[in-house]
Amino acid sequence: MTFQSVLVGRLASADPGISPNEDGLPGLAVVKSIVGALMTWGLVACVAGLVVSVIVWAVARQQGNYGYASGGKTGVLIAAGGALLIGGANAIVAFFSGLGAAI
Incomplete structure (x- = not known):
């Protein structure tokens, strides 16, 4: 048994009991x-x-400005993704906290 394996065994079994x-x-x-x-x-x-992104997307698409229409689409996806992450923040943190507690 090497010193390193003894040290790893002691560290793995040392639980400080903090929660x-x-x-x-x-x-x-x-x-x-x-x-x-x-x-x-x-x-x-x-x-x-x-709301702003949908308006930009619709107006730009209607006028044939595909660069701004693409920017409006991107804004819609970013706003939807932001709402998804904010709404799920508690569940996301709880999930990773549970994973961390299982280590």
């Missing part, structure tokens, strides 16, 4: 409220971006 808790620091409710408000602002921005 997330909600009463460790004061002000967690305020931070949650702020993050929720930021999510709301982000979703409102995605809706505005989607």
Whole structure:
């Protein structure tokens, strides 16, 4: 048995026993409220971006300006992707937190 295998065995079995808790620091409710408000602002921005992008796409397509029409399509995809990520932020973080806890 080498020193390296003994060290790896000791590190793997050393569990500090730390887990997330909600009463460790004061002000967690305020931070949650702020993050929720930021999510709301982000979703409102995605809706505005989607509306503007659809208008640009439609007007540019109607006038034959395919460069701007392409930019409008890209804006629609970006706004939809942003809304998807913001809406799924809790699930995404919970998923990766579960993966990290399983290591």
